[in-house]
Amino acid sequence: MAEVFTRPPCARLPLAVDTAPMLAALARIPDAAWQPHFNTEYFSGDWSGVALIAPADAQGGLTPGQGEPVPTALYQAEPAWSAALAPLDAVVRSARLLRLGPGACIREHCDYDLGSPDSDLRLHLPLLSHPDVEFLLDGLVVPMLAGECWFLDLSRPHRVHNPGTQVRIHLVVDCRPSPALQAMIAAGAPATPALQPSRGSLALQAFQQQVVADATLRASLLAHSERDTFIDTVLALGRQHQHLFSRDDVLAAMRQQRQRWQQRYMVQSA
Amino acid sequence: MMAALRPADLAGWLPIMARSSPAGYRLDWAFFDRHALQEPFFHNSTDSVLQLPFNQLFRRDTALDVLAAWAEQPADTAPAAFVFHASRCGSTLIARMLSRLASHTVLSEPAPLDTLLRAHYTDPVATRWQRDSLRGLLACYGQRRRGGERSLVVKLDAWNIFELPLLRAAFPDTPWIFLYRDPLEIVVSQLRQPGVHVVPGMLGASPLTLPFDEVSGLTRAEFVAQVIGQILAEGERQCRAHGGIAVNYSELPGAVTGRLAGLFDLHADDLALAAAGAGQHAKRPEQGFSPDGDDKRREAGPEVLAAVAQYAQPAYQALEALRAPVIPSTVSV
Incomplete structure (x- = not known):
């Protein structure tokens, strides 16, 4: 019998992410392309995003949706994005660049749509970050670094704070659960660094x-x-x-x- | 390293939960200040003090060994009496009567006490520290928080009759009673609304928990009757071995202000107030107390009657034989 996959609270995948081509692509995105995040109740400061792949029915490209995933022009303009997604070995339902401005804060909340066994698996690939950013999951800091790829079970309580003067930008990818991706998550879980207070x-x-x-x-x-x-x-x-x-x-x-x-x-x- | 907490540092704080951790047992504390513990059970009192936002953020979490310092110093109020019982036989009524008095603190089945009393079933080395921790725990609960207290009365969980020798080792001079009732009435009540100890698998480690193959063939009524029968039999055994006073539910509420008044440290001018407490239903204060034995006996079908006769009646008869002949008393208020 195949082993049943259970989602860990989080796991660092055994993948090395080459951020250099993505950072170059990021620099070429026009300022006007960044849209404020739809979820205005839960944050203060600048929380905005750029859709790279979005469900056909997603409003403005950043919201969740059930439709077919559609690559945007910005995605197609830069091979760096498809190169980054290929190793995930799963159907990508959405891919967004999410930017948290200096001093911005996302208040604690749960994304319940990610909580069932068949829900999409959400991955975070930090592109620009700094040590003062705190991403808290279940009250503990997830020590994500640029160049890594993390699975996070965000149906659990989570919040983010970006103190200081620098922006934080993650590539956030929702994937359909595939055996290969589940295997990477399971393989990464034991070596995942401990969460910190x-x-x-x-x-x-x-x-x-x-x-x-x-x-x-x-x-x-x-x-x-x-x-x-x-x-x-x-x-x-x-x-x-x-x-x-x-x-x-x-x-x-x-x-x-x-x-x-x-x-x-x-x-x-x- | 933080200095060990002294009792003075914990004035007004009471343990609300004891739990085992990889580094040994720990206690959770809430600030009770002058709260009088007049709710039916200690966990109800705890719910009540946890309403205060302060207690939702500033609870304390300490190692069990902070109790050692409590055990070493004389308690503000030492336990006057322990109340053991067979469940559904009036122990909450007794608590209600005594907790009305400014002179008395009544502890009704505090979970940390049960946890410490049964720790050795899952952790054999617990026997090294149980005696002192029990002394420390009750010294802590016996803090004079309101000013006028002179007596601590402790009512245990029904299943704790099996741990009586352990409590006796810690408090060899404290008198105790074993309260019981016609088992048919207890069993009917437990079938209506089951307590923790009559739901298979709920109680955890206890001599009351029989091996699965011994109970798997029993009907529901038989299972409940054998649990109550075990408690009654153990109560009778312990009364004989350790000088407990057997008290039948039928003697309540009069016995509290009558033959047990001295045991409960009641003074002459406490009696009327304590007796007035019997005018309320113990667990549902909006209802008055009234004996309900007849209703319960009528409710029992032949299966329940047979189960009680087989598993619990013999122990009940033995307790009745042990009980000093008493003249039924009535309360005069």
């Missing part, structure tokens, strides 16, 4: 330790029974004590603690 979560942890040990801080936080004003106070007091973390860091930590309590019976029998 984010700077924000470490800062929040430091603040949490300070609060539980400090009766005055504790009292000012205990005074809040309303969730939003409580979180505002946490953020303000955190900043005041030089702990830099975001509202998403706080929300993620609260969700994690809630789950731990709700799942206590499972924890106990484990």
Whole structure:
């Protein structure tokens, strides 16, 4: 019997990606081709994209769709793109360049359309990035580097922050699950570098330790029974004590603690 | 390395969950402050304090060994009594009556206590630390958080009667009762609304969990009856071996303010308030308490009657023989 493929949370594929031809092609894309991302609820700053291959029914080329994949003129103009997709050995349903501008932030969300066993497999090929970018999956930083190709299960909670002054651009590819691609994901999973705690979560942890040990801080936080004003106070007091973390860091930590309590019976029998 | 937490650092905090991790057992703590633990169960009280946003973000997670320091110092309130029971026989009513008193803290089936009591079934080296951890845990729960407490009463999970010797080793002088009831009434109640221990496979490691081939042939009623029968038999055995007081549901609520008043550390001026607590249904406070044995007996069909007669009646009779003859008392409020 063939082994059943189960999606790992993420995996670095055993593929070496030559970014040089893609970076050259990228430089030739006119500024006007970049369109703002459709999902305006979930980000702040510049999050925009260029469609290279898009489902025929995708609005503006960046949204998901069920139609036939259609290569765009920008894709056809540069052999670098097809050369990059060939080793994936799967039907490509969409390929987009996604750009996150300096200071931009994508808030935590789940792409539920990627969550079923037959869903497309989403791959990230970082083209331009820098060490301060944090791509968090399940609250942990995925250490993606330019020149690598990663599978990410983005039906799990994820968010991205690009602090500093440089843009971050990934080639994001949705593939139909093929045996070859699934085999690459499975082969890459064991050697995938461990996910790391984010700077924000470490800062929040430091603040949490300070609060539980400090009766005055504790009292000012205990005074809040309303969730939003409580979180505002946490953020303000955190900043005041030089702990830099975001509202998403706080929300993620609260969700994690809630789950731990709700799942206590499972924890106990484990 | 962070300095070990002293009890003073954890004033107002209570363990809400104990769990094993690769590096040993750990405790999750929430800040209860002056919360009185008057909900039917400790996990209900926990749900209540977790409503506070502070407790959704600033819970503590410590190694189990922080309890060692609690065990070494005199407890604010030492356990006055332990309540063991056969389930569905009024233990929550007792908790309700006592928890009304500013002088009493009642712990109703706190999960960390059950986890520590049963740790050795899955981790044999646990016997090295269980006794001290149990002392530390109850010292911690016995913190004087509201100011007027003098007594801690601990009600255990029904299946913990098997771990009684372990608790006795930690608290050799604390009196305890074993509360039970006509098993037909317990079994009918468990068939209506099953508890964890009467659902095969739910309880986890316990002497109550029999090998699969011993129970796989049983009907549902037989399975439930044998579980209740085991608890009753163990209760009777432990009462004889360790001086427990056998108490029948039929004696409630009068016995709490009557023959058990001293055991529960009730003073004369506590009695009326405690008795008034019996006026409410223990698990559904909006309803009053009323004995429902007759309804339950009428509900039982021949199969249930036969199962109870075979698996649980003998142990019940043995407990009745053990119980000191008591004159049924009524509450005067």
